[in-house]
Amino acid sequence: MAELTEFETHRRRLWAVAYRITGSVADADDAVQETWLRWQALPEGEATDPRAYLTTVVSRICYDQLGSARSRRETYVGPWLPEPVVARSPAPGSPEDRVTLDESVGMAMLTVLERLTPAERTAFILHDVFAVPFPEIAEVVGRTPDSVRQLASRGRRRVREQAPRRSVDRGEHRRAVDAFLAAVMGGDLDGLLEILDPEVVYRADSGGKVKGAARLPVVGGEKVARFALRLMRGFDPRTMSLTVRDVNGAPGLLFRDPAGGLAGVFAFTLDGDDGRIVGIDVVLNPDKLRHLDLDTV
Known part of the structure; x- marks a missing residue:
């Protein structure tokens, strides 16, 4: 069985990836839990690069979730917005508890990401936000690295066109x-x-x-x-x-x-x-x- 301590080292990153891909706190929690169960079942030493392995697993779970989520949102009553993450304002310079403070997690940006296809959204987030190499993203979405490069490029272009101008400090x-x-x-x-x-x-x-x-x-x-x-x-x-x-x-x-x-x-x-x-x-x-x-x- 793979080490619990190794998984905990990466839990924060896994949740951050899952939330950005799904826009749902509940789905992100479920994806991280499912990743943990798969990690538990993995023989010790099987994953030579635990960070890459776990990122691929959680991303694939979230990518699969997006298909059913899109169909549910087609019948949603009124505007659909992401599930918010709320906390008491941190002291200046302190880390926020569950979300890295950057433009990629803002409500406006997450709403723009809803307009991308599941493959574009996953490729864009993994590459542009988390610097995951294209070959690893290809394993997540079942495409070739060149195809994934194009997906990320299309996603990036649409985000630039539709996202609000960078917010103030x-x-x-x-x-x-x-x-x-x-x-x-x-x-x-x-x-x-x-x-x-x-x-x-x-x-x-x-x-x-x-x-x-x-x-x-x-x-x-x-x-x-x-x-x-x-x-x-x-x-x-x-x-x-x-x-x-x-x-x-x-x-x-x-x-x-x-x-x-x-x-x-x-x-x-x-x-x-x-x-x-x-x-x-x-x-x-x-x-x-x-x-x-x-x-x-």
């Missing part, structure tokens, strides 16, 4: 989120219009399970601002909270309504030129928040 991102929070809590329409880009897009993922959630994107600074203020009319500070938390490695917001059994996670995308908010992605589907311990984050 963490401090400026936090200031924008604070300004948004202050404006919505204060009912300040002008303050919202100042921090929102005129072409901002608001998307809510409720899976059709939350009454009143927008099933179509809301587009435009004034429309989004007025929509946000309408939502806040039902906010009761005695029983509800809206607090700044790290969402996929960047400052976002966590909404909690214990009495009503509701929760929501807000992720923000900012324009790298003027620091305005160009995207607000809100996950409300309770199935996608099940992994969160709302009492501790």
Whole structure:
């Protein structure tokens, strides 16, 4: 049986690979667990390069998951967003608990990756994010190394075309989120219009399970601002909270309504030129928040 300590050395990387390929915390957890079971069954010394072997195994499991996931998402009610990873904001320079803080794990980027084919997504993530050689990726997707090179190139091109411009630094991102929070809590329409880009897009993922959630994107600074203020009319500070938390490695917001059994996670995308908010992605589907311990984050 292969060594447990060797597997634990690579667990963090395996989860990071799995989450980026699937966009699902639950699927990533399942993939890492299945990889562990296969590792346990492997005779000791069978894998000459454990890191490469484990990365190939977890990637293949996730690649297989993508096919069924795409068919489920075709019938999904409303916009589909990735399952968020939420944590208390870390001290500057400290490692985040489960996700490496980079552009590849942001909600906006993960949403763009949904538009790639499973093979393009897997090849792009493994090569461009984790520097896995093409021959090893070929084993994952069942293609030739040259074909995988083309898959990664197509994925890279589509990401460049569709991904938002690189976000601002963490401090400026936090200031924008604070300004948004202050404006919505204060009912300040002008303050919202100042921090929102005129072409901002608001998307809510409720899976059709939350009454009143927008099933179509809301587009435009004034429309989004007025929509946000309408939502806040039902906010009761005695029983509800809206607090700044790290969402996929960047400052976002966590909404909690214990009495009503509701929760929501807000992720923000900012324009790298003027620091305005160009995207607000809100996950409300309770199935996608099940992994969160709302009492501790």
